[in-house]
Amino acid sequence: MPMKETQITQETPYLLLDIKKLDANIARMQTHLAKLNVQLRPHVKTNKSAQVASRFFDGAEKPITVSTLHEADFFAQYGFTDILYGVAIAPNKFEHVKKLILAGTALKLILDNLQTAKLLLDFASRHHLPVNVLLEIDSDGHRSGLPPCDAEIEAIAQLLQGSLVTICGVMTHAGNSYNSKSIAEIEQYANQERDAVVSSADMLRSLGVNVSIVSVGSTPTALFSQDLTGVTEVRAGVFAFFDLVMAGLGVCELNDIALSVVTTVIGHQKDKGWIITDAGWMALSRDRGTANQKVDQGYGIVCDLQGNPIGDLIVTAANQEHGIISSRSQGHVEHFPVGTQLRILPNHACSTAAQYGGYHLLNLENDATPYWERINGWA
Amino acid sequence: MPMKETQITQETPYLLLDIKKLDANIARMQTHLAKLNVQLRPHVKTNKSAQVASRFFDGAEKPITVSTLHEADFFAQYGFTDILYGVAIAPNKFEHVKKLILAGTALKLILDNLQTAKLLLDFASRHHLPVNVLLEIDSDGHRSGLPPCDAEIEAIAQLLQGSLVTICGVMTHAGNSYNSKSIAEIEQYANQERDAVVSSADMLRSLGVNVSIVSVGSTPTALFSQDLTGVTEVRAGVFAFFDLVMAGLGVCELNDIALSVVTTVIGHQKDKGWIITDAGWMALSRDRGTANQKVDQGYGIVCDLQGNPIGDLIVTAANQEHGIISSRSQGHVEHFPVGTQLRILPNHACSTAAQYGGYHLLNLENDATPYWERINGWA
Known part of the structure; x- marks a missing residue:
């Protein structure tokens, strides 16, 4: 051609983007996730483009994951208002968070420790700002997150109970799946992701927390997961473009x-x-x-x-x-x-x-x- | 502090830039080059900032080296009009070159092969555009350039003789100096750079070419050169900021x-x-x-x-x-x-x-x- x-x-x-391939890659993911009955909350950190992100959706609901608050600002302008900021929040970003929330963005933050939870609670209280958070669970020892069902999860839940900071879910990312040697290993990581968040969600529910989001995701685990019972959504981003690392993984x-x-x-x-x-x-x-x-x-x-x-x-x-x-x-x-x-x-x-x-x-x-x-x- | x-x-x-350190790094290079009686034509590919680039100069002459024509556009706006584009020119950039030259930029291009020389000569002739070029010499086998005193240098000189495309000099870059194991090795590379361009400049002069620019440069060789006889200018960029690679080199x-x-x-x-x-x-x-x-x-x-x-x-x-x-x-x-x-x-x-x-x-x-x-x- x-x-x-x-x-x-x-x-x-x-930089050249082949739209036919983009659309086919998105369709492949959507078909797979539809079978598993979970929603896609694509990570837009790969594309950072409103037009690319629009190709993921055909309805009014356009949930996305961002890697920076700059992305949140940008995508909110284009009507993507259901935004999960996928990096544990830092105190110097609280003011930015406030602006986004006051502008009507349904922003969700990530917490993985009691220290930050206290700082955020203090900020939210002082500013009378309702904030929604997900607790980050570490499913594979790759980087951030609390161990599944860790005691600190309970401590955070108790701290935030009845406050302006609402725990609405849990999330994890099996970054180690990128180092898998086989599809079987990827499937294992997918099960690990699911088990880590589903068990932690159950723990939170037993503490009286209303958990509505149970979120997993990496491109390899998303594409090769076989059973996501208990999971509500998948975050993945690179699948829309793919690259040599993904081809090398099979x-x-x-x-x-x-x-x-x-x-x-x-x-x-x-x-x-x-x-x-x-x-x-x-x-x-x-x-x-x-x-x-x-x-x-x-x-x-x-x-x-x-x-x-x-x-x-x-x-x-x-x-x-x-x-x-x-x-x-x-x-x-x-x-x-x-x-x-x-x-x-x-x-x-x-x-x-x-x-x-x-x-x-x-x-x-x-x-x-x-x-x-x-x-x-x-x- | x-x-x-x-x-x-x-x-x-x-990104944080310490201006005191920036100025001290620039002063160190200027002091060294003043002793060697050569001009600095800093590579702005590291900083890509008009304000940073201004710290290199206190007079009206502000010769710079750029790594893209986008940099050339940008710096020309800020009065940096003596610009050497340090990457061998590609035909799809000829129109851009024309715009820059017609806008009054004293742009210098790089040639390292007869094929491109013919294409450029054809373009310049069709557009009645005077173009200044330097021939790139390979002093260390690192990437581009013709071997010193190569027959193709003579062929290019003959092709361009009396045409709108004027050879005004020669240049080289000892990229391998970045892999040096000692300061003595860096000094060797500096000598290699000098010898490669000075001998090629002499060859061109013997062919009747008016060589006014004899250009060398990498941060390591620029800082540790001891004798640049025959060289007119030094291109280097990273010295203004420095980094861990440079610290590791000593x-x-x-x-x-x-x-x-x-x-x-x-x-x-x-x-x-x-x-x-x-x-x-x-x-x-x-x-x-x-x-x-x-x-x-x-x-x-x-x-x-x-x-x-x-x-x-x-x-x-x-x-x-x-x-x-x-x-x-x-x-x-x-x-x-x-x-x-x-x-x-x-x-x-x-x-x-x-x-x-x-x-x-x-x-x-x-x-x-x-x-x-x-x-x-x-x-």
Whole structure:
């Protein structure tokens, strides 16, 4: 399928999003979750774009997960008002939280310790601000959260009982599922996620807490969960774009990856079998997420402009604005002429997309908007 | 020295630039280059800020190096019109180059092959556009450039002779100096850089080319060069901020690093000796530049809010918006209360700064502007 002339003459490097693949990836997740009878609360940290986030929904309800309050501000503007901020709240963000809540956002915060619960309760009381929170449960030892059914959960519930800070649910994230060696292992993590939050929700209910949200999610566990009894919603984000890390896990095929970086050949070092391009680590990100997988993809797999991988070419090295392409097997390298445009499949969609202010679009049904803005940063 | 209240209440994560350290780092480079009688053409790819770039200069001449044409647009607006674009030009950028030149920018492009030279000559001829170029010389096998005194240099000179495309100089960049194991090795690279361009400049002069710019530069070689006879200018960028990679090379002290990320403690996993913060890889960048140095600094060295390293704490792991701090030696970790603010010294100033839209300032003599904007991206 030929790309549009406007895309071909666009200055490189730029970020290209294939809408057909995006929609297919979203449909796959929705079909899977519908079978399990849970709602999707997509994590928009990967896309940070109102137009991309809109592709997840066709009804009035548009629950999302954000990774920054800046995302919350941005998405609330576009009518996404049911927002879970998926990082434990810090005191210097209380004022920002207040603004969002007073502006009508149904914001949900995360707590995983009594210290912060006390600070938040104090803030909410002083400002007469009703705040909804979820308790974060650690299901896999990956980073944050309280152990399932931990005594501190009870202490927080007692502290907040009858106060302006309402516990409305529990959540967890099995970040270790990204390091799985098999689909069977991913399924195990999915069960661990479910058991951790369902047991903690039951514990809270036995303490009189009205738990309405039981939230799990990572792209691998979301796609391979078989039984989510007791879970109400799934948070996942990278599944909409996919990337080489997900392909390396066996979670998607290379052909499912909706995001790529378009780059131009600017020179060669023929003796070394190198093609030099204008997409360095600034364009691809420094993410080397496949470095510890079975197949290390360098800084990305090299495709032609139609998205088909070329031999075993990968981006083997990167400077700030220079990429070096060579053959993984040190085999023959066709030296495309200067000016040739190529597409690079990224290791990690979240980090690569974050290097750009927006998406150029491929296969959009309506040509009116060939570019979708995204946001970055924290303010 | 206490930080200003406005900085302490700023939402984290944010980027903090210490102006006193910035100025001292710039003065060190200027003093060194003045002794060697060469001009500084700072690379602004690290700072991407008009206010930071202004600290390099006190006269009317403000030659700079840029890594993107977007930087060229931006800096030209602020009166930096003598601009070297330090990446070999690609044909899809010719129209942009034309706009810059027609707007009065004294833009200099880089060529390292006959193919691009022909394409550029064709474009310049069709558009009656005078273009100045430098030939890129490969002094260390690191990425781009023609071998010193290569036959292709002569071929390009012959092609362009008497045309609208004027060769005004030669340039090189010893990227491999970043992997040096000693200052002696850095000095060797500095000599290699000098010899590569000076010999190529002589070759061009013997062909009748009027070579006025002989340009070298990387932060390590610039700071430790002893004799730059025949060189006219030095390009370097990261020296103004410094970072852990430069400290690991012995090029600066930790205390010289002007850039840090301010973060907040949001939780703990005490059993594991972990402090959880709100500066993950999005705030610190995925750059693990010290991973192959003698001392791997993880995602950065942890300091108190005054900038003093705390024990042997480093950021040992990072998710998108979560940082995990622990002791390098698995020693005791003081569990700072939730809300405690810390500063992280970054591996690589260029990549960390690129995660932000601007700099919060420390030790600025004039309090009028506590925030300096920077640009990112390519358009």
